[in-house]
Amino acid sequence: MSTPTRAPRNTLSRDLVVERAVRLADREGLGVLTIRALAGECGVKPMAIYHHVSGKEEILDAIVDAVFAEIYAPQVDGPWREELARRSRSVREALGRHPWALALMEARRNPGLATLAGHEACLEVLRSAGFSLQATAHAYAVLDAFVYGFALQETMLAQVDLDGSVDELVESMDLARFPRMHEFATEHVLQDGYAFAASFEVGLELVLDALERLQAAFA
Amino acid sequence: MSTPTRAPRNTLSRDLVVERAVRLADREGLGVLTIRALAGECGVKPMAIYHHVSGKEEILDAIVDAVFAEIYAPQVDGPWREELARRSRSVREALGRHPWALALMEARRNPGLATLAGHEACLEVLRSAGFSLQATAHAYAVLDAFVYGFALQETMLAQVDLDGSVDELVESMDLARFPRMHEFATEHVLQDGYAFAASFEVGLELVLDALERLQAAFA
DNA sequence: ACCTGAACACCGTTCAAGT
């Protein structure tokens, strides 16, 4: 008779814990990401987690930084407008793949290495393109506001879509009270995520146009 | 001997519970907003709360809607650009007063009456100003993305400021690795919230300019 | 009707113990 099966030793590492945490959050949502469930995902008992990570706070910081690590870092040798557009689309895609990330980012106080490196790359692109310090500050604030704000709206929209369709939502509310929202739903403008997604490209070009004007104004 | 002091009856109501929940979250943060602490804030035992509210979910939905109720609703009889600017500033101020609101909005699925009425008012202003359905969809998506995204950044920035200053943060990281971020910190661009706040007005005007161009393009 | 106390199934985390 062999010894009873037991989780093999040295099978766990900080990186693996973080990877499994991301996987669990993607699959089941942030609410299910508990130390106990994470341990299950790693095939280990809850207390084993604490040998690779100081606690839940560190895990949350780490999975946020893991999302930033997936995002394209803009390059100084390319045209700044295309590089920042590519970065912006990449942010939106990453936040779409990990819908829990945005809510988490907001509450975290300790930015990780990938987070800092991403900011650094964006600032470097703007400064290298000749944006003054003032212009860079405004430009980065406006671009990031648009990108993260758009992702925020998509996250909220996706959550409403989960149970009832937008149609049902609108029908459930007083049509006399909210005629414009009804118009939007019936005209299929908000019907699916695709129509809304089209606004991202439109908005991105408008914001990049605005950055060009900023570059000139704060020279 | 009088009867032992007891919390007077009929002192509680749904509105009072919601008001106290907002007050508690403002003062101590979302993490402290538990049913037990909320009961204490209302001068009552935990289980009394459940007589006025179905559970914590309803409380969270209600305090988000309470924040929307504080925000200026744009009017159709004013110039659309000024009305939307005033709305945008009011959103930013409200989210500044209640830093927990943004994180909560994101996860909620049931928009309240004040939330819906706010959306309706914005859509009405745009449509009345002659924006086509397409133009309205893009315009509202872009403007809201900017406003909420900016508030998101301010919330994050405020959280970092709480413990260490930005200076300390930058000194703690590798200067050779993040020279542009160091430049920003030393040049005082991110020094305080005020410098960053200036970007809001700059960005708002740029976005409103963009809406005017949208109005023409999607006529 | 409104409020309460005790209990249940969860959480993150500490600490002493096993291999």
Next chain:
DNA sequence: ACCTGAACACCGTTCAAGT
């Protein structure tokens, strides 16, 4: 060194009981 079991102080919530 890595993993575990039992225990502690918390959650939200149910249910039966008091006034």
